[in-house]
Amino acid sequence: MKNYSRLFVSLLIMLSFISISSLAINANSSLNLKDGNFQIVVSGHEVEPVKLAVATLSKDFEKVMHYKPEISQRADNAKGIDIVVVNESTDDLLIDKLLLRSLDGFESHRIYCDVLKRRIYIHGKDMRGTIYALYTFSEQFLEVPALWYFSSWEPQYKKQVMISSDFDYYQKSPQVRYRAWFPNDTDLFEPWRKLSKENDELWLETMLRLKLNTVELEATVTYPDYKLNSRAALLRKYGLILTSHHHVACNNNLMNWEGYWRTVRKMEPPKLLLSDEESLREFWQYSIETVCRDKQENLWQISFRGINDQPFWAAFSDAPETDKERAEVINRMIRIQLDMIKEATGEKDPFVRMTFYDELSDLLAKDYLQPPTGENMLWTFVAGRRDHYPYDDLVAFDTKKQVKLGYYMNLQFTSTGAHLAPAEGPWKMEFNYRYVNTRGPLTFSVVNAGNLREFVMEMAANARMMWDMQLYDTDSFLLDFCTQYFGKKHAAKVAKLYHDYYYAYWQQKPSAFPNMERQFIFQDLRYSRVFDQIGKRFQDFSPNPLYDIGFERIPGRTFRIDGNNQVDSLIAGMERAVFRFGEVSRRCEDLLKQLPCQDQRFFRDNLAAPCHYMEALSRSLYHFVLAYKNTDERVENLDAAIRQLEEARDTLYATQEGVFATWYTGDSFNGKFNIPAKLKLLYKLRKEI
Known part of the structure; x- marks a missing residue:
């Protein structure tokens, strides 16, 4: 009897254990x-x-x-x-x-x-x-x-x-090995980053959540103790790869030339001379050794450009005069840098990139520039400057060369592109990258998105595409994106609104690149340039008052307005833009009321507000140019231009909530657009009448 009791108790214990372990x-x-x-x-x-x-x-x-x-x-x-x-x-x-x-x-x-x-x-x-x-x-x-x-x-x-x-x-492994963001022209982002540790760092976490892996920075070498700067240290903290801007060679640039000689060598800096190759080698050697000692995962960049974002012949007094001779200098200098990198790293074929930006792109298209080749050499082409499409050097690229390809695309642009509102769009991004991928194996990608907040949807699309280009489709991505952030019920409508917003931009010139839509569009920094340039000659009418900004290597590239009368083209273009943005803006407002409360803010911030901003900005520019042309109705049109620009400002500023409560502070202090400065100009012109 005792044995049966013991057996029964044992079974109960076993069943109890099984039950606990299966909870x-x-x-x-x-x-x-x-x-x-x-x-x-x-x-x-x-x-x-x-x-x-x-x-x-x-x-x-x-x-x-x-x-x-x-x-x-x-x-x-x-x-x-x-x-x-x-x-x-x-x-x-x-x-x-x-x-x-x-x-x-x-x-x-x-x-x-x-x-x-x-x-x-x-x-x-x-x-x-x-x-x-x-x-x-x-x-x-x-x-x-x-x-x-x-x-x-x-x-x-x-x-x-x-x-x-x-x-x-x-x-599985991503198709594109290096997938980068380049935070550039950060007039809004930088003041905001300084407000908190989260603002300073969480964009790096965001990159990893999107499955990106590389950040492009300006020069990161510091003096005098062989260390990279704090920005590079943040990348190491998060496990991201560092690469450099296109005017940076070996993680340093000539803006820091004097600092090296005074801080490290304790001497007066030698002049920048091509004939003084020994000094150049010493400068690069310190920079290369700094990267190696810091043990930061680094995608090397070789380059030979000027002190800032300009050709080297603007900085070296003994530079040659012809394009062919200039290209020969670059060819020699980049090979010196590559050999030094190989020697310092001990790698026979390290991953190294060269970026063909502006003058380098022109020299490459002429076949004067002869960059190094190799299994891990990345030739990084750049979307056409100011407008974003495959440029001549990429079109003419010899696909038999033993190199891998990279591509640099601006979702914003320093002086003439999108800035306070997105403009390029994921379809245009996809077209560019699909074309590159037909020319050779795409191994590196970087998108310039400056202040980040305005461009997060486009950057998310880029991240998805760079992982698997074969499976990626912009329409499918956008529907997924809208489902995740705005709910399945409204996703298709929101996706259609995104599409119509981007296609509302004035296309001031017909596309010339085969099968490409929206090759030329009038982004908000082009609006800004028109205000500035016409404002300077407001009492001196000309049908063609606009002119190219500095360092413009191709005449007419700043605005690319088709036709022989800029003023009339602007008036007609803004009239169309007002109608299109206005129609999408009204649909946004209708849908905003239907969205769940938790989804409304992002919808407003990322789509509805930029659309309303572009509608009001287009109305303001329309009336401003009318005031310039028609003196009889100048007062009425200037008043309307002021009201509409104030509305554009208020639309954006109304999105300043939560962690973004001070987002537009930087626009008021030498911002790239600087709405307060534009209003000050309009107030001044109105007062003078």
């Missing part, structure tokens, strides 16, 4: 994450950028589930479910490799679960693959979008998160 497994054979029943497991030997992403995932759980899971270095089933973070490039994997599913090459990643072992695997081939897997898990199961910081996202509480036993998310 996290539901009837559908899933793992069910609840408050307190799971932990995140990561090796103590893991690299710091992965640890940072793990900590961020833990915070994401806290936002969504109101529970912050423990981060442990040991898998312990007794505590419930283990979310095991696996980086194949880390020595200590914590678990048997036989338990892992296969991956592709660099940056590939996977998420899957083992219900019996009560484990979820967040698995990357290398450091960034692991980081991408962590953020993919957050997006898939916690519904934290990549643009959460820029989209005013509000967490929706989840009591539990279920992962099915058959869930297996797999992402």
Whole structure:
């Protein structure tokens, strides 16, 4: 009898144990994450950028589930479910490799679960693959979008998160190895970054959530102790690759020439002379050694340009006069830099890029420039300056050359492009990159998006395309984007509004590149230039008052207004733009009222407000040019121009909420557009009448 009692008790204990161990497994054979029943497991030997992403995932759980899971270095089933973070490039994997599913090459990643072992695997081939897997898990199961910081996202509480036993998310290696952002002309972004640690850094987290991997910066070499600057240090913190701007060679440029000689060498700087090659070599050697000592993952850039964004012959007094001779100088200098990089790194064929910007593009198109070739040499072509289309050097490129290709595209532009409102659009971006990919294997991409906030949708499209160009389609991407940020019910309508917004821009000249739409469009900084240039000669009428800005190598490129009467073309173009932007703006306002409250702010900030801004800005320029042409109605038109520009300003400033409460502060202090300065001009002209 005692034996039967003991057997019965033993069976009860066993059943109890089975019941406890199966608490996290539901009837559908899933793992069910609840408050307190799971932990995140990561090796103590893991690299710091992965640890940072793990900590961020833990915070994401806290936002969504109101529970912050423990981060442990040991898998312990007794505590419930283990979310095991696996980086194949880390020595200590914590678990048997036989338990892992296969991956592709660099940056590939996977998420899957083992219900019996009560484990979820967040698995990357290398450091960034692991980081991408962590953020993919957050997006898939916690519904934290990549643009959460820029989209005013509000967490929706989840009591539990279920992962099915058959869930297996797999992402193979990206097609484009280096996928970069270039924050340039940051008149709004820089003052905002200084306000908080989050503003300063979270754009880098955003890049990783979008699965980008490279940041292009200006010169990062400092003196005198062989260190890169704090901007480069942030990239290392997040696990991102550093590359350099097109007037930067070996992570430094000639703007820092005097600093090297005075700070490091304690001497008066030698003059910039082509004949003094020894001094140039010494300058580059310090820069190369700085990068190597800093152990920052770096995509080298070779270049020979001037002190700023200008040709070298503007800085060297002994520069030759002809294009062919100038190209020969560049050919010699970039080969010296490449040889020095190879010697310092010990690599026979390191990844190195050269960017063909402005004068370099022209010299290459003439076949005077002969850049180095090689298996890992990246020839980086640049979209046509001021307007964005494949330029002559890319069209003429000999596809038999042993090089890989890169492409640099402005989603904004310093002096004549989009700035306070997006203008190029994802369709134009896709056309450009598809063309490049027909000329050779695309290995590097960088988009210049300056202040970032205005261009996050376009940058997200670029990130998606660069991972897998074969699967990417802009219309499909945009529908996915709108579904994620504005809900499935309204996604198709919002996607159509995005399309119609971009196509509302005045196309001041017919497209010339085969099969390309919207090759030439009138972005808001072109509006700004018109205000400035006509304002300077407001009492002196001319049908063609506009002129090219400085450093314009191709006549007529600044505005590209078709026809022989700029004033009449502007009036007719603005009339069309007002109608088109106005129609889309009204549809935006109607839809805004139908969206859920949590989606309204991002819709307003990223689409409705820019559209209303461009409508009001177009009305203002329309009346301003009419006032310039027609003296009889000058007062009425100037008054209307002022009212409409004030409305354009107020539309943008109304989006200043939350973390973006001071976003337009930089526009008032030497901003690239500078709405206050334009209003001051109009007030002055009105007062003089």
